[in-house]
Structures are given as structure tokens and as C-alpha cells.
Amino acid sequence: MNTYVERGFVMSLVGLVRVSTKKQETSRQHDALDPICVKVFEEKVSGKLDVDARPGLREAIEYMRDGDMLTVQEVDRLGRNLLEGLIVLTDLFERGIAVKVLEGIAAGEHTERSLILDLALALAEDRRRDIVRKTKNGLEAARKRGKVGGRPRVVDDDLRAVILARRERGESIRVISSATGVSGGSVHKVLAEQAAAG
Numbered sequence: 491m492n493t494y495v496e497r498g499f500v501m502s503l504v505g506l507v508r509v510s511t512k513k514q515e516t517s518r519q520h521d522a523l524d525p526i527c528v529k530v531f532e533e534k535v536s537g538k539l540d541v542d543a544r545p546g547l548r549e550a551i552e553y554m555r556d557g558d559m560l561t562v563q564e565v566d567r568l569g570r571n572l573l574e575g576l577i578v579l580t581d582l583f584e585r586g587i588a589v590k591v592l593e594g595i596a597a598g599e600h601t602e603r604s605l606i607l608d609l610a611l612a613l614a615e616d617r618r619r620d621i622v623r624k625t626k627n628g629l630e631a632a633r634k635r636g637k638v639g640g641r642p643r644v645v646d647d648d649l650r651a652v653i654l655a656r657r658e659r660g661e662s663i664r665v666i667s668s669a670t671g672v673s674g675g676s677v678h679k680v681l682a683e684q685a686a687a688g
Contacts, residue, residue, distance in 0.1 A: 503561040503590060504554050505530035506547055510570065522563045522592050529553060541581045551587065559599065561590040565607060566614035575611040579603060645676055653680045 505523035507516045507530060516532060523530045531553070533546025541547055550560060560582065562568060568582075568589075569575030580603060582589060588601045596610035645653070649670060656666045663681070667674045 501557045501559065502528040502555070504528060504550050504558050505561045506550050506567060507532040507563075508544075508546065508567045509534050519563045519567065523561060527561055541578055547578075551582075551585070554587065556586075559588045559590040561592065563592050564594045564614070565589075565591045565596045565610045566618075569611070571615040571618070572608070572611045575614075576603070576608065579607060645672060645680055650680050653677055654684055657681055 503526055505527035507519040507523060509516055509519075511534065514534070516534075520530065520532075529550075531546040531550040533544055535544055535546070541551070554560065565579075566575060568578045579589065579600075583600075583602050588599060590599050591597050591610075594610055595613070596607050600607060649672065652670060653666055653672070656669065661669075663674050663677045666672075666677050670677070
């Protein structure tokens, strides 16, 4: 049973897993939280939302009993940037909810705001900005070399007509994808929709 005793109270760890988009993986957070928490709540939402507008966090809070600790792998799971993280932490502490952080410089148990928590959130924001900057620079360098990265192009009516015409000429999905700059998956989707429409 994932409980422990402190000052005569039986306490439990209640986990929170958060990612911003549905495409992001949560397995690393679950690997850290599942073995030690009585229950783990998951949400795939932006950290920008208020506590009450975040379904996983709200459910975790409602599930918790007095003395339980909200547990996250790293403090930035509470918010995407410094300001958002501080707002969430302040809200939690005002509700009397303690927070346990498993990794990073803020690792430990917290019942109030501290310099180390603020610093951990600031460093996480700085790390995220660095990743965004490097990704942007990488895409720009690839563009200069003639390679296009980033999200697939949106298929409008003109592009759809080109895809269908090329398919009628017997071209493969790979050839059509390369010629139009549309991902293979998007080409396949256009063809499947056309087939379904008869």
C-alpha cells in the first residue's frame, strides 16, 4: 500500500501526470509516479489553465484527503512557465495542499512557496525556451538547404485535385507526397476520403 505515517497521520501520495498535447508521451511520468502513488491522475492540457479548469488536477484535488500530497515528477508539470507554475503552486498552498516533487532541483516536499521552487520553475522555462529556439534554428537551417520541416501542409481543394490527378496517373503515395510537399499520411487520407465518397 502506497502510504506512510508522519506525525501520527497516515498520508498518501496522489500523482499528477501532465502533457500539453495528446501526441506527447506520458510513460516516463507514469514510470516515476505509479509505483509510489495510491492513484495517478492524467491530463493532456496546456498548463495555462486555472486549477479549476484543469480536469486531471481538479480530480486529483477532489480525491485527496487531509494530509495527502500531490506528487509530480518535476515541478514544471504544474505549469508551462514560471508565472503559470507559481500561480498553481500558490493556489495549491492556499488550499492547504502539500506538493511532493520527485526530480530536479526542487525535489522534496513543499508546503509553501520557496526560492528553490521559484528557481526550478524559472530554469524549466529557460530550458523550454532553449528547446524552442534550437528547433526554430534547425528548421530555418533545413529550409535554407531546401528541406521543409514542421507541420504538414494543409490540403486545400487545389492540392486535393492535384493529388487525385496524380493518383489517377498511377503515381504512388510516396511520389505524390514528394511532389506536393504533403505528408504521406495526408495523401493517404485524401485518397481514402475520395474512395469513401465513391
